[in-house]
Amino acid sequence: xxxxxxxxxxxxxxxxxxxxxxxxxxxxxxxxxxxxxxxxxxxxxxxxxxxxxxxxxxxxxxxxxxxxxxxxxxxxxxxxxxxxxxxxxxxxxxxxxxxxxxxxxxxxxxxxxxxxxxxxxxxxxxxxxxxxxxxxxxxxxxxxxxxxxxxxxxxxxxxxxxxxxxxxxxxxxxxxxxxxxxxxxxxxxxxxxxxxxxxxxxxxxxxxxxxxxxxxxxxxxxxxxxxxxxxxxxxxxxxxxxxxxxxxxxxxxxxxxxxxxxxxx
Numbered sequence: 001x002x003x004x005x006x007x008x009x010x011x012x013x014x015x016x017x018x019x020x021x022x023x024x025x026x027x028x029x030x031x032x033x034x035x036x037x038x039x040x041x042x043x044x045x046x047x048x049x050x051x052x053x054x055x056x057x058x059x060x061x062x063x064x065x066x067x068x069x070x071x072x073x074x075x076x077x078x079x080x081x082x083x084x085x086x087x088x089x090x091x092x093x094x095x096x097x098x099x100x101x102x103x104x105x106x107x108x109x110x111x112x113x114x115x116x117x118x119x120x121x122x123x124x125x126x127x128x129x130x131x132x133x134x135x136x137x138x139x140x141x142x143x144x145x146x147x148x149x150x151x152x153x154x155x156x157x158x159x160x161x162x163x164x165x166x167x168x169x170x171x172x173x174x175x176x177x178x179x180x181x182x183x184x185x186x187x188x189x190x191x192x193x194x195x196x197x198x199x200x201x202x203x204x205x206x207x208x209x210x211x212x213x214x215x216x217x218x219x220x221x222x223x224x225x226x227x228x229x230x231x232x233x234x235x236x237x238x239x240x241x242x243x244x245x246x247x248x249x250x251x252x253x254x255x256x257x258x259x260x261x262x263x264x265x
Contacts, residue, residue, distance in 0.1 A: 049136075049220050051158070052181075052197070055188065057216045058173060060116060060199040063090035078120045078171035079151040086110060093202040101203040101230050111235035113166040113207075115157065115218075116199035119182040120171035121150045134183045136220075152237050154226050157200060158217040159208040165226045166204050167237065173199050203230070 063084045064074040077083040084090065088109040097104055102112055121131040121138075126145040132138045141149040153168040173196045180186040181197060188197030198218055200210070207230065208216065223239050226232070232240040 049222075051217045051219045053217045054215055055198050055218060056194050056196040057157075057198045057200055057210065057214050058193050058196045059093060059202065059205050059210065059212055060170075060173070061091040061093045061202055062087040062114075064093075074170070077116075077169055078176060079122065079148045079169070083170075091202060093205075095206070098202060098206065101206055102234075108234055109236055110169070111167050111231060111238040112201060112203040113164065113231035114169040114201045115155055115166040115204065116170035116172040117150075117155075117168060117182050118172055118175040118178040118188070118197065119150070120148075120176040122148050128177075130179060134179050136183070152239070154221050154223055154239070156219050156221045156225070157198070157204060157208065159210060159214070162208055164204050164207045165221070165229065165231045166200065167231075167235075169237075170199070173197075 060074060062074055075082075075084045080086050086109065089103070089106045091108065091112065092098065092103045092105070102108065121127050121135055123129075127149070131149070135141075135149055137153075138149050141153075143149075150168055155166050155168055157164050157166060173193060174191045175189065178186070178189065181188055188195045194213060196213070198216065200208075200216075204210070210216070226239075228240070232238065235241055
């Protein structure tokens with residue numbers, strides 16, 4: 001009896017294993033699981049370095065006076081109370097007063113390729129409480145409570161098939177607290193300037209051929225991703241310039257050390 005029962009269960013197991021309906025059910029379940037995986041992958045939020053696409057973009061400049069939708073003068077920035085002085089003067093946006101992406105009256109002391117995004121990581125003292133959690137590079141860039149971790153960060157800005165690189169130098173347009181857009185998945189909020197989520201300098205405008213109000217894509221980039229171009233030549237805040245000076249100092253120190261070594265012997 002025991003052997004017959006064993007045989008019955010054995011053949012029953014074989015029947016179930018090879019039953020077409022059972023196999024189809026397993027296949028359906030597998031496809032459902034794959035579908036859920038695919039949906040989950042699509043639903044994942046964009047990373048901090050993903051492109052923000054179709055962003056209304058406006059033009060601003062160092063030394064801009066209040067007027068129209070610009071409610072405050074741009075003599076100062078969110079991180080520099082003497083921005084015009086640090087820059088070297090008025091970054092005249094008039095194309096007739098510019099040459100090779102620069103104002104004709106002076107050579108800027110900071111990178112003329114700059115931009116503003118609607119977030120400021122600094123509070124009146126120290127940093128905003130959310131900043132260490134939402135700024136991806138906060139830990140690496142932290143230099144004390146008085147220093148912004150966002151200032152001078154590199155941003156890639158795209159219009160059509162052209163890409164320009166600029167440094168983040170101010171907070172705006174309009175808002176300084178919209179981290180859910182700058183570092184997350186939200187879209188810019190409606191505002192007086194059509195819901196702009198990016199301000200760019202005249203140099204960026206000229207390189208991309210933008211109108212006063214236009215639409216671009218942008219994303220954060222690590223410095224290692226920044227290609228050389230007209231944005232890599234000027235500015236005391238420019239990473240290319242800073243690194244070039246460090247390299248020159250090292251090259252100059254090499255022969256000096258060697259000479260001192262010869263004398264000491």
